[in-house]
Amino acid sequence: MTPEQFLDGLRRNAPAAAYLFLGPEPYQRDRCRKALLDAALGAAASGDDRESGFTRHDLDQTPLAAALDDARSLSLFASRRVIWIGSAEAALPRGRAAAASSFESDDDESREGSGGELAAYLRAPTPDTVLVIEASRYDFDGEDKPKLERVRKFYSAVPAQVEFKPFTPEAARAAAQSLAKQAGLQLGLAELALLLEATGGDVARLAVEIEKLRLYATAADGAPRKVTPADIAALVPDAQASTIFALVGALGRGDRTGALRILDTLARAGEYMPLALTFLGTQFRMALAAREAGLRNAAQIQAHFTKLGARIWPDRARQIEQTVQAFPKARLERAVVKLYEADRALRDARPDDRIVMEKMILALTSGG
Numbered sequence: 001m002t003p004e005q006f007l008d009g010l011r012r013n014a015p016a017a018a019y020l021f022l023g024p025e026p027y028q029r030d031r032c033r034k035a036l037l038d039a040a041l042g043a044a045a046s047g048d049d050r051e052s053g054f055t056r057h058d059l060d061q062t063p064l065a066a067a068l069d070d071a072r073s074l075s076l077f078a079s080r081r082v083i084w085i086g087s088a089e090a091a092l093p094r095g096r097a098a099a100a101s102s103f104e105s106d107d108d109e110s111r112e113g114s115g116g117e118l119a120a121y122l123r124a125p126t127p128d129t130v131l132v133i134e135a136s137r138y139d140f141d142g143e144d145k146p147k148l149e150r151v152r153k154f155y156s157a158v159p160a161q162v163e164f165k166p167f168t169p170e171a172a173r174a175a176a177q178s179l180a181k182q183a184g185l186q187l188g189l190a191e192l193a194l195l196l197e198a199t200g201g202d203v204a205r206l207a208v209e210i211e212k213l214r215l216y217a218t219a220a221d222g223a224p225r226k227v228t229p230a231d232i233a234a235l236v237p238d239a240q241a242s243t244i245f246a247l248v249g250a251l252g253r254g255d256r257t258g259a260l261r262i263l264d265t266l267a268r269a270g271e272y273m274p275l276a277l278t279f280l281g282t283q284f285r286m287a288l289a290a291r292e293a294g295l296r297n298a299a300q301i302q303a304h305f306t307k308l309g310a311r312i313w314p315d316r317a318r319q320i321e322q323t324v325q326a327f328p329k330a331r332l333e334r335a336v337v338k339l340y341e342a343d344r345a346l347r348d349a350r351p352d353d354r355i356v357m358e359k360m361i362l363a364l365t366s367g368g
Contacts, residue, residue, distance in 0.1 A: 010035050017122060018125065019131070019158065020088075020155050021132060022152060025204075026136075027167075027175075036132065040053075041080055041082060052077040053079075054082050055082070058085075059090040060087045065117050071131050089137045118155065133155055135151045139166070140163070176210070187226075194232050198232065199236070212235050213231060248284075248323055249326070263354075273346065277343055277346065278343075283319065284327075288333065291332060297321060302314060335364055338363045341360075342359070345359075
């Protein structure tokens, strides 16, 4: 089930005996955790009652059997309990045991891979006790997918499974707008795009940064003012990327003075030049790949790189589109070479980062 289905179920019914939380997305998982604690232990319960009713085990340190024994035990101090089992991946069999378990029968008690001890507990779960098994190490795609399926199979005795998948770019944008509205933050579309780019669409980070911006942008009289790009650059890590893209634009126009002025801004802001160069290199390589693939617009660029497994945001796709339009293929190829030379120069024993970057700008705006 999705996190929204889980939350809707809690509003309609009492919590189930056990849940399996799958996936790495932290924001929705935290929402579900808080809602479950309210439903299982009581939202109005005192701090002491909630603390005595909540127990956490980490399977990196505690065997699954010991955690289940704790769930079977009745507490003298809490009538309702939540047993939270983290690092659930640690309970999976390894090496020969993992290979052997795949050849055993499908019976829950005879096959180790099915989590037989867990299945036995769930046939007679402790009343007023909710068991939550959290497996957040693996993602749903790529190389992690078979690993996550092994986790799902091992804990298949738990019928209520909640999947915490990463937000899509569209969903992250909608979540950011909702969070900004809840915070009473005046955030324009350009500032929203900058914030999404700086946080990589991580909604957990977005929530933190929006709260920081809310406090920063509140005037002395308590009235919020409009958030500016300068506010985001000052408070949000990685927001300097927008200034680096302005450098790409200046290079594309052949504006040597403008590019050097932007470099000076980055230097005074304390930008780590090797990191800035990495961003520039990525931008030019993706633009060259887009031109060679014959991609004509931002939508095609986003779809192309997403298909290759490099998920990019619509705003980043538009930046790549603008770079493709500003640079002919020959200049893109030359830029990639000059960026490589600058990267190698930054790796010298005692490089002057500012001089290396200035030389690169001079080379890329020479017109030769």
